[in-house]
Amino acid sequence: MTAPATSTPVEFAGLSREQLMVMLHQMLLIRAFEESAEQLYFQGLIHGTMHLSIGQEATAVGACAALRPEDYILSTHRGHGHCIAKGAEAGYMMAEFFGKETGYCRGRGGSMHMADVETGNLGANGIVAGGVPMAAGVGLSLKMQKLDRVIMVFFGDGAANEGAFHESLNMASIWDLPVIYFCENNQYAMSMAIGKAARIENLSERAAGYGVNGVTVDGNDVIAVYEATCTAVEHARSGGGPTLIEAKTYRWKGHSKSDKQRYRTKEEVKEWQERDPIGRLVERMQRAGLLDESGFTQLQAKVDQEIVDAIEYAKSAPEPDPATILEGVYA
Amino acid sequence: MTRVFLVGEDVGVYGGAFGVSDGLFQKYGPERVLDTPISEAGIAGLATGAALTGMRPIAEIQFMDFITLSMEQLVLQAAKLRFMLGGKVTVPFVLRTPAGAGTGAAAQHSESLENWFVHVPGLKVVMPSTAADAKGLLLAAIEDPNPVIFVEHKLLYRTKGPVPEGYYLTPLSRSEVKRPGKDVTIVATSLMVARALEAATQLASEGIDVEVVDPRTLKPLDPDPIIESVCKTGRVLIVHEAVKTGGFGGELAAVIAESEAFDFLDAPSGGWRVDIPVPYNRDLERRMVPQVENIVDAARRLVKEAR
Numbered sequence: 029m030t031a032p033a034t035s036t037p038v039e040f041a042g043l044s045r046e047q048l049m050v051m052l053h054q055m056l057l058i059r060a061f062e063e064s065a066e067q068l069y070f071q072g073l074i075h076g077t078m079h080l081s082i083g084q085e086a087t088a089v090g091a092c093a094a095l096r097p098e099d100y101i102l103s104t105h106r107g108h109g110h111c112i113a114k115g116a117e118a119g120y121m122m123a124e125f126f127g128k129e130t131g132y133c134r135g136r137g138g139s140m141h142m143a144d145v146e147t148g149n150l151g152a153n154g155i156v157a158g159g160v161p162m163a164a165g166v167g168l169s170l171k172m173q174k175l176d177r178v179i180m181v182f183f184g185d186g187a188a189n190e191g192a193f194h195e196s197l198n199m200a201s202i203w204d205l206p207v208i209y210f211c212e213n214n215q216y217a218m219s220m221a222i223g224k225a226a227r228i229e230n231l232s233e234r235a236a237g238y239g240v241n242g243v244t245v246d247g248n249d250v251i252a253v254y255e256a257t258c259t260a261v262e263h264a265r266s267g268g269g270p271t272l273i274e275a276k277t278y279r280w281k282g283h284s285k286s287d288k289q290r291y292r293t294k295e296e297v298k299e300w301q302e303r304d305p306i307g308r309l310v311e312r313m314q315r316a317g318l319l320d321e322s323g324f325t326q327l328q329a330k331v332d333q334e335i336v337d338a339i340e341y342a343k344s345a346p347e348p349d350p351a352t353i354l355e356g357v358y359a
Numbered sequence: 360m361t362r363v364f365l366v367g368e369d370v371g372v373y374g375g376a377f378g379v380s381d382g383l384f385q386k387y388g389p390e391r392v393l394d395t396p397i398s399e400a401g402i403a404g405l406a407t408g409a410a411l412t413g414m415r416p417i418a419e420i421q422f423m424d425f426i427t428l429s430m431e432q433l434v435l436q437a438a439k440l441r442f443m444l445g446g447k448v449t450v451p452f453v454l455r456t457p458a459g460a461g462t463g464a465a466a467q468h469s470e471s472l473e474n475w476f477v478h479v480p481g482l483k484v485v486m487p488s489t490a491a492d493a494k495g496l497l498l499a500a501i502e503d504p505n506p507v508i509f510v511e512h513k514l515l516y517r518t519k520g521p522v523p524e525g526y527y528l529t530p531l532s533r534s535e536v537k538r539p540g541k542d543v544t545i546v547a548t549s550l551m552v553a554r555a556l557e558a559a560t561q562l563a564s565e566g567i568d569v570e571v572v573d574p575r576t577l578k579p580l581d582p583d584p585i586i587e588s589v590c591k592t593g594r595v596l597i598v599h600e601a602v603k604t605g606g607f608g609g610e611l612a613a614v615i616a617e618s619e620a621f622d623f624l625d626a627p628s629g630g631w632r633v634d635i636p637v638p639y640n641r642d643l644e645r646r647m648v649p650q651v652e653n654i655v656d657a658a659r660r661l662v663k664e665a666r
Contacts, residue, residue: 165410198401272584358441
C-alpha cells in the first residue's frame with residue numbers, strides 16, 4: 029500500500045513492511061487474546077488461573093521473528109504470547125484455555141502448559157525455570173543430530189535465580205550448544221523486585237560467568253529485541269554456542285489472578301504503560317510511512333474478529349470424553 | 360545415526376563411579392559417552408530435552424541419593440510432559456542410578472529411594488536382581504517410549520550369573536517367579552531377591568518350600584504372579600531394602616489385600632530397613648538392612664505360626 033517490501037528505513041533492521049505488519053498483527057493478537065482471557069475469567073467461563081503478558085508483547089514477537097519455523101522454543105507460565113508469536117492459532121489456544129478436547133493439549137494442560145509442537149513450541153511451564161534445563165537437552169539433541177536448528181528458552185528474572193538456570197547455561201556453554209537463553213526481565217518475580225533479588229544492574233552480566241555472550245536490550249522495542257535475537261541465533265547456528273539475552277520489560281497486569289499488587293505503585297505502572305511496545309511500533313511505522321490510520325484500523329478489526337472467532341470455536345468445541353481420562357500418561 | 364547416548368558424571372574415561380561404563384568411552388567416543396559437570400538437575404534436564412526431540416539418552420545419576428537434586432525435572436517435567444501436552448510428545452530416556460547400602464558409605468551415599476518414583480504417574484521404575492535381567496531389562500528400558508528410572512543395587516555389581524548372548528529384551532512390567540515353592544511366598548526386590556533365594560535354599564533343608572517372586576518392574580507393576588503365588592501358599596513375606604514407612608512393601612500389601620489372594624492369606628509379614636538414615640558403623644549398617652538370616656527367621660515364623 030505505502031512502501032515496497034525492500035525499502036524500509038535502516039531503523040527497522042532489514043525487516044520488510046510485510047514482516048513488520050506480521051509482527052504488529054501478532055502483538056495486537058497477543059494483547060487481544062490476553063484481554064479476552066481476563067474477561068472470560070471474570071465471566072466465569074474459564075477456571076484456574078492465568079498469567080497475562082500484556083505489556084510484554086515485544087519480547088515474544090521480536091524474539092520469535094528471529095527464528096525459523098523449524099526452530100524450537102520452550103516457554104513460561106506467562107506463555108500465551110510466545111505461543112502466538114511462534115505461529116499457533118488463537119482458536120486452538122482458546123479451546124485449550126476452555127479445557128476442550130480440540131485444544132492444543134486436549135484440555136489436559138490449560139494456560140500454563142500451552143504447547144504447539146507442530147510450530148516448534150515445546151510448551152509453557154508451570155515451574156519457574158522448568159524449561160531451562162530441558163533447553164540444554166534440546167540443544168544437545170539438535171547438535172548431535174546435526175540439525176540446522178536452534179532452541180530458544182524463555183524465562184523470567186525470577187528464573188535467573190534458580191540453580192537450574194546456572195547448570196543449564198554452563199552446560200550449553202561448555203558444549204557450544206545452539207541455545208538462546210531469553211530472559212524476559214519484567215522487574216518482578218511475583219512480588220520480589222529484581223533490584224532486591226540481585227545485586228547486579230543487568231542480569232545479562234551473568235553470561236560472563238559462563239564465558240558466553242550476554243546482552244541487555246529494551247524489551248519494549250520490538251525491533252531492538254529482534255536485532256539482538258538475530259545476532260544470538262546466527263551465533264548459535266554457526267556453532268558459536270549460547271547467548272544470554274536480557275530484555276527489560278514490564279507486565280501491566282498482576283502476576284496472576286490473586287495479585288493485589290501491593291508491591292508496586294500505580295505511578296510506576298503508568299510510567300511503563302507510556303512505553304507501550306505496541307504504541308511505539310505503530311508510531312514508528314506511521315512516522316516512516318509504513319502504516320496509515322486506516323491500515324491500523326483494518327488490522328485491529330481483523331484481530332478483534334480473530335478473537336471473536338476463537339472464542340466461538342472454543343465454546344462450541346467438544347469436552348474431553350471422561351472415558352479417555354487415562355490416556356497420555358504412558359506412551 | 361544412532362540415537363542412544365550415555366550422559367552423566369564421570370561416565371567417560373573414568374568409566375563411572377562403579378565402573379558400569381568402563382570401556383564405553385574408548386569404544387564409542389566422546390560424542391556418545393558424555394561427561395557432565397556436577398549438575399544433577401541439569402543432567403535430568405538434558406535427558407528430558409534430548410528425549411523430547413528425537414534422542415534416546417541414558418543418563419546416570421552417580422548415587423541414587425543425588426537424584427534428590429534432579430527431582431523437579433524428573434517428577435514435574437519428564438513424567439508429566441506427555442500428559443500435559445495432550446499425548447503429543449514422548450520422553451524416551453533411561454535414568455540409571457546405583458542404590459543401596461552395604462558399602463560403608465553412610466547416610467548420603469546409600470539410599471534406596473525407588474518408591475518416591477513409584478508414586479509418580481508417567482515414570483516407570485525398574486529394579487533388576489540378576490545379571491540376565493539387568494541386560495534384558497536395560498535394553499527394554501532403552502526401547503521403551505517413556506522415562507524409566509533404572510535402579511541398580513551396588514552390591515549386585517559384584518555378583519555373577521549366566522547372561523544370554525546377543526540382543527534380547529526382558530519385557531518391562533512382568534513379575535517373575537524366581538523360585539517355585541508351595542509353603543510361603545517371598546516377594547522381594549533388587550538385592551533382596553538374591554538374599555531371599557539364599558534363604559529359600561536354607562529353608563529347603565528344613566522342609567520349608569519357599570516361592571520367590573521378583574516384580575522386577577515396580578511401576579507399572581504386574582500383580583498377577585504375586586497374587587497367584589499368595590493364593591497358592593497362603594503366606595507372604597515382603598522384603599525390600601528401603602525403609603518401611605511409605606515403602607514399596609505397603610503398595611504390595613495393598614495389592615494383595617485388594618485381590619482375591621486376601622481370602623487365602625493366613626499370615627503376612629515384611630522385612631525392610633529400619634526407619635533410620637543409613638549409619639556408618641559396619642555392624643549398625645548390617646543390622647538395619649534385611650540379611651539372609653532375618654529372611655530365614657521371618658519366613659520360618661510365618662510357616663510355623665500359621666500351621
